[in-house]
Amino acid sequence: MRQRIIGLCAVLLMCCVSSFLKAETLPGLAVRIDVHHVTRDTWRVDYRFAEPVTAIKFDSVGELRQKAWKVVTPGMRMNFDSDHDIIDFDGKPFRSASIEIRTFDGLAPKSYAPFNRFSDGGTAFFLAFLQGEVYQGTRQLSMLADTRLHGLAQENVIAPPPNKRLAGGERGYAYFGPARAVRSGSTQFLIDPATPAWMRETFLDAGARLSAYYEKAYQRPLKDELLIMLSVSGSDASGLSMKGGAVMGQLSYRFDGKATLVDHPKYREAVAQLVGHELAHIWQMNIARGGMGEDDPWIHEGGAEAMSLDGVLQTGLWNEAAVAAYTKQKSAICDKLGNSVDSYDGIYACGLVRFNKLGVAIVPLWRTMMEVTENKGDVYSASLIDAIVLKLRSPPSAALPSAGAGQ
Ligand SMILES: [Zn+2]
Incomplete structure (x- = not known):
């Protein structure tokens, strides 16, 4: 018999989204990244750059790289500052670097899990953490990665193919294990x-x-x-x-x-x-260009909250009372945060509140946002939302003289 737990504990919801659609202003450098599954909990990652570089710089992911990454190329080391993990070779240029990585169960707050373990013994590896920026002296370049995955013998490797719309070759999770x-x-x-x-x-x-x-x-x-x-x-x-x-x-x-x-x-x-x-x-x-920017996460997170509430209601998964209770709970959180979207909770709760206060239905709003971002190539922004809201609030005929005006 399954063990049941009496009482309801808090449900912790976390979501991350990687748009990778950031306006890439840096020039790119091609790099081949080979990911080898070596033993159950060991991985080796080999970088091979098209041109020599002097450093690789990653955004930190909690203690992931301090605890689970080891640079195995002789003479090469990894340094850490508060926001970055940096690999260098004592100032000398290098074209390749090898890292040994242990499967890491730690979770950095508000971030993707570096690894997800499956009960069948399989492991999903978050490949995006392998990408950072590179330096040639003071010149900064982005990685244009060609990532190849090598499983253990008899192991299935399952990952979506590289997406052509992601210029840097970024990838999400890859599963290594027995499942199909x-x-x-x-x-x-x-x-x-x-x-x-x-x-x-x-x-x-x-x-x-x-x-x-x-x-x-x-x-x-x-x-x-x-x-x-x-x-x-x-x-x-x-x-x-x-x-x-x-x-x-x-x-x-x-x-x-x-x-x-x-x-x-x-x-x-x-x-x-x-x-x-x-x-x-x-x-x-789901657009050919444009999309999520980096500056206003409340737009895609608050937007996803509002879209999901409309979705669960329209599909009968939730009733109106459940939607109202959820909305009330998020409004209370947002009130406590002084209506600010500057915190992690605020991005979600106050993001939702902002969409709810616009006075237009979420479906035509986001449908238009998707059309506009795709047509113009601009990212979703507050000014784009404001312009669409104005348009949606005034019906097209409002700009024309009414029939009673002697036309
Ligand atoms: Zn989200």
């Missing part, structure tokens, strides 16, 4: 065999309903095939922790905690809304 993905239409699923029945059912049902709804509402079939991964970690922590991540062409979900075993309507609702939120990001990125 299961295709349904243009979506491939990789679902942990230990996923409890209630979660699998909710996840698949919500995914099918919400993607059909978004496609119709936003009038956009998906441009990319989608790979959806779901891992359930055997954490002993109480409660249910859910983490979702959206990268172009890929969604990843990770569920932790004892409460994953508990089939409770509130948990079903939370899973459905997380699916709605992550799929909303996929649609926000």
Whole structure:
């Protein structure tokens, strides 16, 4: 008999989104990155640059690189400052570098999990953490990566192919392990065999309903095939922790905690809304150009919150009372934060509040935002939203003289 846990613990929802659509202002340098799975928890990553470089600089990801990365090229070392991890060769130029990486279970706050473990022994590796910037003396360049994946003998390696719309060759998660993905239409699923029945059912049902709804509402079939991964970690922590991540062409979900075993309507609702939120990001990125900028995350996060609430309501996954309660709870959080979108919680809660206060329905608003960003190539911005809201609020006929004016 399954162990049931009495009482409902806090549901922690986290979402990350990588748009990779940032305006790349830096010139690029081609680099081949070979990722070898060496033993169950060991990886070797070899960089080979098209031209010599003097340093590789990464944005820090908590203690990931201090604890789990080891530079194995003789004479080369990694230094850490508060925001960056930097590899150099004592000032000398180099064309290649090799790193040994241990599977790391630590999680940096508000960031992608570097690794997601599956109960079948498989591991998903977040490849985007392999990319940074490189230097040639003081000259800074971005990496134009060609990443190749090499699994253990007999192991399946599952990852979406490089996306042509990502100029830097950025990649999301790659799974190494015994599983095979299961295709349904243009979506491939990789679902942990230990996923409890209630979660699998909710996840698949919500995914099918919400993607059909978004496609119709936003009038956009998906441009990319989608790979959806779901891992359930055997954490002993109480409660249910859910983490979702959206990268172009890929969604990843990770569920932790004892409460994953508990089939409770509130948990079903939370899973459905997380699916709605992550799929909303996929649609926000489902454009040929433009899209998410780096400056105002409240736009894509608050937008995904608002789109998901509309989605779960319109597809019957939530009722109006549930939507109202969620909205009220987020408004209270936003009030406490003084209506500011400058914190992690504010991006979500006050982002949602901002969209709710615009006085226009979320579907025509985001449908127009997607059209405009794609036509103009500009990123989603507050000024773009303001201009669209003005247009949507005044019906087209308002600009014309009325019929009663003697026309
Ligand atoms: Zn999000």
